[in-house]
Every structure is written in C-alpha cells, then in structure tokens.
Amino acid sequence: MDGNEAVDRSDADRRERTDQSAGTDDDSSGDAAASTAGDERADDSDGSMPGVPDPEPAENDVPEDVQKYARFTKMDGAQYDRVNEFLRDRTYITAREWAIARLCSDFRTETGVEMTKIGENLPELVPFMTDTYSPQAVNQARSSFEDKVRTAGATFLYGAMCDFFTAEELDDVMYEATEVAKFLLEVEGVDLSVEDELEAEERISSVMREVREASEELRAEDLADGDA
Template sequence: MPENTHSSPDGDTTPDRFESLEGAARDRVDDFLRDRVAFTAREWAIARLCADFRTKTGVEMTTVGEELPDLVPFVHEPYSRQAVYQARRSFEEKVRTAGATFCYGAFADFFTADELDDVLYEATEVARFLIEVEGLRRSHADESRSEAQVRSAMESVHRASRDLRYDRCPNCGHELDEDAIESD
C-alpha cells in the first residue's frame, strides 16, 4: 500500500485525510469551523471518512471508528460504531438544515440576486478550502460539474420563488403568462 493511504473495507486505498491539520488541537479546528460552517470538527472528519470508507453495501462504521486516531490528527481515541453513526447523522442533518435555511432566504426574497451570488461565492470558497484541507484533489471537470449543478439548482430556486411571488410583473403590474415567466 502506498505511503499515506489506508485500506477501505472493499480493499480500495484511500489517502490519509487532514494531514495539513497535523498538530492542530480539536478546539482550534472547531473555532475555525464555527465561523464558517454549521458542523463541528468531529462531524466533519467522520462524515469525510464515512464517504471514503463507503462500500457497495454501506459504510463500515466499525472500521471508521477504529481507524479514526490514525486518520485524523486531532482525534486521539477510537470511536464506537454508535458514535460514528451519531456524528455522521448529525453532519447530514446540519447540511440539510443549512440547505433549507439558504433556500428559505432565497425564496422569501431576503437577498437580491447579487447578494445571493456573494453568498454562493463565499460558500464555494470555504468548501474548496475545506476540500483542500481534507487532502482531496478535484479535477477541473468535477469542479465544473458541481458548479453547473449549483447553478441549475439556483435557477430552479429563482423560478420557484418567482412563481410563488408573482402572478403580475413586479415592475409594470401586467399579468404574467407562462411565456413571460419563462423569459424572466
């Protein structure tokens, strides 16, 4: 096995994660994350490793828990299967909650298009940084595909928001028909 990798349950090797955080205290990582995202260092590390150790039949949580001290510099003891499940579940719930919060802000017209663009830009930069800290490398094609998915989702949010809010043009007051809505 190459240096700086571990085997997943299905025999694939995964690179060690979080090497750039070697020597970092969990409190410092949590403080950094608290200012930028809704999850903790523990939840982040476990969610990342659960994705790395995912097999055709699911996630091998026992393996993730046993390997945690070897894979994550700021974790010093193994976690039980239940602790791994709980942290991964908490991460997933926080991502869903953050997504709902963002969509509500967009749907409810709390942000202008420029402000939403700023929010997405900042979120993208934080995500890229965290991915780099994890030790992942994404190809330009993968990054472009992800950006296209976000763009498509945001266009859908915009259309749904507009459809909810307007049956008349907000600028001139005339009734909007389906063609006018599509060209907006």
C-alpha cells in the same frame, strides 16, 4: 487555520445553533461522543504487572487501508479545538462531524459503512482526533452531519425564495459558501480537477436558476392576488 470569512453571525445565533444541533453534540468540551474504550483500557490496566509497560500495538495490527489513508495530512499538528472553532465560524458542522462524514464516505462498501474500523482507528485516520469512537458514536456523528446539511439547505433555499436577498446578494452568499467548501476539500487532500469544479458550479447555478424562477413566480402570484 486560514480561510475566507463567511457571513457574520452574532454570538447569540451561534449559541442557539449549537443548542439545537442534532444529537448530543457538545464539542466545546472535546470529543463528547467518544467511545468507552478509554474506561475499558483503565480497567484492564488494573490487572497488569506493576512496573511493566503495556506492549505497544504492532504496526500490522492496523489495517492496511488505514495505514495508507492520506486524507487530512495537511492537518498534522492541528488541535481539535482550533479546527472546531474554524468550522463553527463558517459552517454548522463540528470538527468531529466533518472528519467522520469524510471517513464514512471513504470507507463505504457495497454493504454499508465500516463504522467499527473508523471508530477503532480514528486517531490514526485523522490527526486532530485523539480518541477512539464506538460504532454507535460514529453513526451518531454521521447522522448529525446529514441532519445539519438538510437543515442548512432548507434555510438557504427559503432565504433565496422569500425575496430577502437580491440576486447580487445571493451570488455573494454562493461565492463565499463555495470558497469555504473548496478550502475544506483542499485541506482533506481531495484532488478537485478543474472539470469537477466547473461541473459542481454548474449544478449549483442550475439549482439557483430554478430557485430564482420559482421565487419570481411566487411574487407574481402574490401581486396578482393583491390586485384581484
């Protein structure tokens, strides 16, 4: 899985980040938050007739919108561990959090997110997910994604405001982050138009200008206090 290399992080940093991730997110051993549907299927199989295979679910048992779902088609044949490793090297999120965050966005309705549908059809919706999830597991992954985005945002803004990076270095950080985000969107199959891309970049640039102005004001206040 190719992509632009992000800022280098030490192995220690990655271990600390994983240990402090929101929720019970141990993706190194596979889909830890998968539902107990597998155990339930095993119990059911005990009562089946020996030598008679269980019937395959009919295609019409799968909801129509699930059958037509076209995200992640570029990931056909991809293994979960490889996808997870790619994300771990470039982001805070895991493969399951990435997939479920996108699904929660796509299957949002006026009354909420169709978590049961997402969990029950997860292997049909995302090629590198191999088991079903309970609604609670879907919700936990979504919550973990939200927490990590907020934490990463606070970390970035602090780094931008504390005068650790120069303006040029911040531009490099933003460029790398933007390239990784665009790559993930492309893999998802999101058709990002030039206008949408420019609008997003303008929003980011506007926030960055505000951050730099606030940082400059803080530094000016510190200098004034030091001269007093």
